[in-house]
Amino acid sequence: MFYETVKGSRSWKNAFLGQKRQLKAVDHVSFDVYRNEVFGLLGPNGSGKSTLIRLLSTLLFPDSGRMTVFGYDAVKNQQEIRRLINRVSVEASFFKKLSAMENLRYAARIYSLSQEEGGQKAFYILSRLGINEEKAHTSLENLSRGMQQKVAIARALMTSPTLVLLDEPTTGLDPKSKRDVQEFVEEVMDTHDATIILTTHDMDEAERLCDRIAIIDQGKIVALDTAEGLKKQIGTDSLEDVFFRLTGKSWEDVQADEDCE
Numbered sequence: 001m002f003y004e005t006v007k008g009s010r011s012w013k014n015a016f017l018g019q020k021r022q023l024k025a026v027d028h029v030s031f032d033v034y035r036n037e038v039f040g041l042l043g044p045n046g047s048g049k050s051t052l053i054r055l056l057s058t059l060l061f062p063d064s065g066r067m068t069v070f071g072y073d074a075v076k077n078q079q080e081i082r083r084l085i086n087r088v089s090v091e092a093s094f095f096k097k098l099s100a101m102e103n104l105r106y107a108a109r110i111y112s113l114s115q116e117e118g119g120q121k122a123f124y125i126l127s128r129l130g131i132n133e134e135k136a137h138t139s140l141e142n143l144s145r146g147m148q149q150k151v152a153i154a155r156a157l158m159t160s161p162t163l164v165l166l167d168e169p170t171t172g173l174d175p176k177s178k179r180d181v182q183e184f185v186e187e188v189m190d191t192h193d194a195t196i197i198l199t200t201h202d203m204d205e206a207e208r209l210c211d212r213i214a215i216i217d218q219g220k221i222v223a224l225d226t227a228e229g230l231k232k233q234i235g236t237d238s239l240e241d242v243f244f245r246l247t248g249k250s251w252e253d254v255q256a257d258e259d260c261e
């Protein structure tokens with residue numbers, strides 16, 4: 001998969017000045033993601049992470065440039081790409097009255113799997129990922145948010161190979177649920193033919209889960225390397241320092257922005 005000079009621009013009316021302003025949400029971004037890699041997009045609020053995820057999901061189109069996913073062009077081959085990608089955002093959309101098993105079986109039908117294959121796959125994925133029989137048959141509305149997030153990730157594994165787009169998978173979760181989801185992501189990588197692009201504000205999460213990390217600021221990728229490589233480039237032993245040096249934002253600034261949202 002690669003991107004080349006992707007520009008996502010949006011325009012809107014400035015409510016106070018009545019002037020039309022244009023903002024490049026994603027600007028000349030270019031990178032490759034390797035199969036079976038966890039690729040992190042780390043950036044402050046409004047840096048363009050979600051826009052990039054929406055571009056990849058074919059929910060938005062770039063004004064110019066090219067993106068391919070498993071060889072398919074993101075503008076010309078939307079249908080093919082949509083079968084191979086799964087976007088998991090903070091508010092996963094589910095039938096909340098239905099169980100995890102029912103939601104997965106439903107997803108299997110959307111992916112044109114036969115009823116039998118869908119059932120088997122749902123059962124296999126849930127059990128392989130440690131979601132026990134009782135939880136698998138409980139209405140989603142009665143599961144914790146962490147557990148719901150796990151089911152959303154499990155649902156993203158119905159096709160193979162798959163590109164799973166995890167947009168802030170642990171934002172708003174308590175520390176235990178956060179750790180559970182992170183362990184789950186590690187398990188997914190050990191057990192499935194999955195490639196993950198993950199957005200996060202959380203340096204520890206990026207360092208723990210990501211094989212490589214792109215730091216994005218004001219729509220541009222300002223650095224891309226392994227966590228160790230980034231630290232070496234900046235001459236520090238903390239990813240937080242790297243982030244600060246490259247974006248001018250500290251961890252506290254990011255947290256404060258979060259609280260304002």
Ligand SMILES: Nc1ncnc2c1ncn2[C@@H]1O[C@H](COP(=O)(O)OP(=O)(O)OP(=O)(O)O)[C@@H](O)[C@H]1O
Pocket residue numbers: 010011012023025043044045046047048049050051052
């Ligand atoms: N629907 C929209 N209309 C106009 N501008 C938008 C829209 N969505 C996002 N933007 C702007 O595009 C820029 C990038 O936003 P984006 O949501 O991609 O950032 P982000 O890095 O995901 O932020 P966050 O961490 O807060 O989710 C921001 O300046 C944002 O205000």
